[in-house]
Amino acid sequence: MLELDAALARLNAAARPVAATENIPLGAALGRVLAEAVVASIDVPGFDNSAMDGYALNVADFARPPEHFLLSGRIAAGEVGAALAPGEAVRIFTGAPVPEGANAVAMQEVCAADGEKVRVDAPLNPGMNIRCRGEDIATGRVVLDTGTRLAPQAMGLLASIGIAQVNVLAPLKVALLSTGNELTEPGLPLTPGKIYNSNRYALLGLLQALGCSVTDLGIVPDSLDATVDALAQAAAEHDVVITSGGVSVGEEDHVKAALQRLGELDLWQINIKPGKPFALGRIGAADFIGLPGNPVSAFVTFLLLARPFLLRRSGLANTESACLRLPAAFAWPKSDKRRNFLRARLTAEGTVELFPQQGSGVLTSLVWADGLVDIAPGQTVAPGDAVSYLPLANLL
Numbered sequence: 001m002l003e004l005d006a007a008l009a010r011l012n013a014a015a016r017p018v019a020a021t022e023n024i025p026l027g028a029a030l031g032r033v034l035a036e037a038v039v040a041s042i043d044v045p046g047f048d049n050s051a052m053d054g055y056a057l058n059v060a061d062f063a064r065p066p067e068h069f070l071l072s073g074r075i076a077a078g079e080v081g082a083a084l085a086p087g088e089a090v091r092i093f094t095g096a097p098v099p100e101g102a103n104a105v106a107m108q109e110v111c112a113a114d115g116e117k118v119r120v121d122a123p124l125n126p127g128m129n130i131r132c133r134g135e136d137i138a139t140g141r142v143v144l145d146t147g148t149r150l151a152p153q154a155m156g157l158l159a160s161i162g163i164a165q166v167n168v169l170a171p172l173k174v175a176l177l178s179t180g181n182e183l184t185e186p187g188l189p190l191t192p193g194k195i196y197n198s199n200r201y202a203l204l205g206l207l208q209a210l211g212c213s214v215t216d217l218g219i220v221p222d223s224l225d226a227t228v229d230a231l232a233q234a235a236a237e238h239d240v241v242i243t244s245g246g247v248s249v250g251e252e253d254h255v256k257a258a259l260q261r262l263g264e265l266d267l268w269q270i271n272i273k274p275g276k277p278f279a280l281g282r283i284g285a286a287d288f289i290g291l292p293g294n295p296v297s298a299f300v301t302f303l304l305l306a307r308p309f310l311l312r313r314s315g316l317a318n319t320e321s322a323c324l325r326l327p328a329a330f331a332w333p334k335s336d337k338r339r340n341f342l343r344a345r346l347t348a349e350g351t352v353e354l355f356p357q358q359g360s361g362v363l364t365s366l367v368w369a370d371g372l373v374d375i376a377p378g379q380t381v382a383p384g385d386a387v388s389y390l391p392l393a394n395l396l
Helices: 004-014 059-063 152-160 198-209 224-237 255-262 295-313 364-368
Strands: 021-025 054-057 069-075 088-092 104-107 111-114 117-120 142-144 165-169 173-179 213-220 240-244 264-269 277-283 286-291 324-327 339-346 352-354 371-375 386-391
Touching (some): 004 277, 004 295, 054 069, 054 117, 142 152, 173 198, 173 224, 198 240, 213 224, 224 255, 224 277, 240 295, 255 264, 255 277, 255 286, 264 286, 286 295, 295 339, 295 364, 339 386
Parallel strands (some): 069 088, 173 213, 240 286
Antiparallel strands (some): 021 165, 069 117, 111 117, 264 277, 324 386, 339 352, 339 371, 371 386
């Protein structure tokens, strides 16, 4: 069986970032991947400004009388004030430009205003409470690199330098197919021997969360000709084709034979649990990923294997997911030759507990869990031992 790290290395090598780009409004860019680095054309802030409400003045004036500063006016955010003369101060508000002649802002809590004068009752240093021009971003700085996925904070950063349009990679076009005559769509009555198609909706949600442009092609009947036709049509119009089920060696599993007729198929046995069967292939210019049919297996293998591949195909530079080391609130006394990914969640005490049923068909475990515990082959765990914990929030 192929170890997970080796499988990931092969997937990374096979992932070809999408080449098509498009220029879109910043407000529509959430989750999109930058096609080119963004360089600042302005300083941020663009001028020295007050970090709080108070009084702008020159610190050197403390060394000479008068004890009170003469108030020369007020400057609100968005206004520009006149230069200060020696011994003068100006009422200033957060974000307002610091006037020429001032080199500090005394916050209003340490000042006492009396008519046209103000007294400062705390020591000041030059630069105090002033946000200097360019201290956040200097002109010419690369603020975001090629391959950055735009989160809300990145969108705010781009707006701060005046970017209204961004050049991003086109969304990865993914076709999703389900296989199996036993599948029935939610909303229809279940007849004997049928089950509802849960994988279709779980995988649809996972793909949409990655920002893929998804075409849901529904259920493919369990026949070789129907499978060949569906895969050929999907590959002609998409970057990646994904199926769940149908990649094993049963007489009703036609995906393997269809792939071998249409293109290339590399069927792997991954040394993980759940989710041993996994397929990577090619149909023309399109990549193919075959996931196992059991619901938890399909979900976990998508997160561990398909997700980083799709992110790299989407042009994302960094596909790593942070792992935590936390104390176990459970025992795992049995040694397993496969690498286990157990559905788990954090307790109020900061430990990790397991869902009691870890079967590959137990979808309730995924809803209950907020992470996966990574148990190495041969590893046993006693309560209190440190375990590797992958938060689902980092994988969705």
